């Protein structure tokens with residue numbers, strides 16, 4: 001039985017004051033114990049959020065990280081330093097980073113390997129554009145993204161990776177994938193992992209859906225067999241909505 005996992009991805013939203021206010025409010029809420037929860041936030045908020053979330057049931061994640069431990073990489077933050085800070089998750093290969101910051105499959109793979117080495121949970125995003133969905137090439141694209149992401153990842157390490165299936169056309173558009181379409185792709189990812197590793201890895205890896213998930217539709221997704229959670233942008237910015245997402249992800 002895989003533990004459901006809901007992660008907020010704040011992207012480039014919130015000032016530090018707003019971020020701390022959110023965490024302080026979240027700490028006062030009763031959160032379902034059966035759902036793993038985390039907030040991924042901009043780098044400059046992480047130190048305060050990690051301190052502010054000590055002795056709570058939710059974790060804190062980064063939205064990116066560099067695979068080198070240190071070096072001349074102006075403007076970057078290493079996964080090693082995120083681990084040192086006590087960050088629990090790092091989002092890797094989000095479509096916005098692939099699209100606007102030229103993040104390649106090779107860089108994604110190096111980041112996953114580094115996160116695993118440093119005991120930070122890698123949340124690896126894969127997903128197709130609207131064009132790729134419509135021309136039918138989406139399965140081969142996702143298969144290739146998964147194969148390249150997991151290159152040199154051992155069987156033991158693979159089970160610790162979280163995969164987020166995020167069709168680009170569903171991100172921030174209000175146009176979510178149907179729960180059946182989302183599940184079909186999560187199942188396809190699981191089958192790809194099976195062919196790369198074995199049944200036990202395929203059954204252990206948690207696969208999230210992301211793209212216009214909100215309190216109103218979370219239950220539909222969570223009712224699907226191969227969807228283990230959600231990576232949520234817009235609807236993770238308000239405490240009430242985030243808590244409602246966690247409630248909706250509980251196993252009934």
Ligand SMILES: O=C[C@H](O)COP(=O)(O)O
Nearest residue numbers: 009171172211212233234
């Ligand atoms: O990482 C989160 C995704 O990009 C989804 O964003 P969204 O929930 O605002 O559509």
